[in-house]
């Protein structure tokens with residue numbers, strides 16, 4: 001088919017289809033890619049560095065380095081089929097418009113992303129493609145059950161985790177396992193192109209010294225007993241890999257179902273928050289329970305700075321924040337302690353903490369971050385009750401009895417450590433009073 005180029009010039013181009021990588025950075029068990037490769041036309045794999053996202057990030061953002069490295073890996077795998085990935089940078093709509101000029105595109109395949117920003121973006125791109133008579137196909141890949149697949153009997157979304165999990169498990173066991181998608185038989189359908197792979201500096205970034213750790217499932221043998229103890233380092237480190245799709249959730253869930261039900265429950269928490277965000281997109285910047293809108297937060301900026309820098313004088317809080325600042329990761333138990341401390345002890349709006357985590361976490365995922373922050377603040381769908389105020393010292397005694405975790409991140413701990421910035425009993429009473437006064441009856 002001949003298509004217009006530069007408005008006037010006509011030339012014959014090969015008919016192709018596109019697979020658009022986003023948060024699914026792998027060739028293995030990739031639902032959208034599996035379907036794309038079975039389509040009639042050669043598949044050009046594409047990734048767009050989206051300026052709407054990138055423009056807000058520091059030049060050495062560790063997530064961008066991880067994405068870049070993952071794309072490089074995909075590219076070298078594609079080279080084995082004389083293919084390569086096309087990397088673009090720009091505003092997605094503009095990039096697609098230029099691709100329409102450059103190629104004779106027959107159809108576009110991608111996996112669904114359930115975040116509000118992504119839904120809006122994908123609707124806009126699909127509309128542009130449809131205007132050009134290009135078929136668009138989207139697939140479920142990021143979760144086992146999406147959108148309205150798990151609902152209450154009345155069709156409404158679950159807002160409490162345990163019944164959601166029970167229904168999720170019932171549905172999963174009915175299926176037997178999650179179907180995995182093996183693209184290998186179809187890999188000859190990758191378009192034979194050698195696109196240049198740009199240097200990271202061309203994208204406007206530099207390599208970060210902070211690295212995503214490889215995930216490690218061998219650590220979770222005694223997950224139920226060990227997962228809450230940060231010094232044991234016995235969790236999987238899967239979170240950034242799930243965030244960017246360098247592992248398949250289907251393979252993981254099938255594995256977890258055979259090996260470890262407690263671990264499976266954590267993967268279901270992830271899906272619970274994804275379906276909450278999908279059903280209640282407003283929760284990104286509003287309390288899930290509007291009854292909590294009346295809380296008078298102190299929002300003291302100096303207190304916030306001490307929390308961010310890990311200098312509150314509460315070792316468990318400070319160790320966690322320093323781990324986050326230095327590595328882009330924090331153990332889950334410690335995340336709960338630091339989040340509770342910010343909202344309750346310092347009476348700072350959970351949105352400040354959520355934004356700081358979003359900036360720093362390698363595994364930042366909107367659904368899990370907002371869901372867990374609202375859980376800690378007591379404003380969320382299935383949240384900790386407002387009068388439950390973690391005592392950071394007791395948490396430390398319980399989960400880091402020998403102080404191994406805190407000494408790792410606070411080298412000066414044994415040499416005269418800071419006094420707590422606020423007394424626990426005072427802060428607890430102040431928080432409970434502020435919540436009580438603020439709750440709209």
Ligand code: FAD
Pocket residue numbers: 227235236237238239240242243266267269270271273330331332333335336339357361363364365366368369370372373376
């Ligand atoms: P593992 O214990 O090995 O768990 C395996 C996987 O289960 C995780 O990778 C994750 O996908 C899922 N999971 C475990 N716990 C939770 C949970 N509470 N909620 C949702 N999914 C869970 N997780 C993120 O992926 N992104 C975030 O932005 C994020 N923000 C958080 C903010 C706060 C305040 C809190 C308390 C928790 C947050 N979590 C977030 C959840 C959890 O802390 C991390 O998923 C976990 O620490 C990642 O380490 P891991 O992969 O070794 O966990």
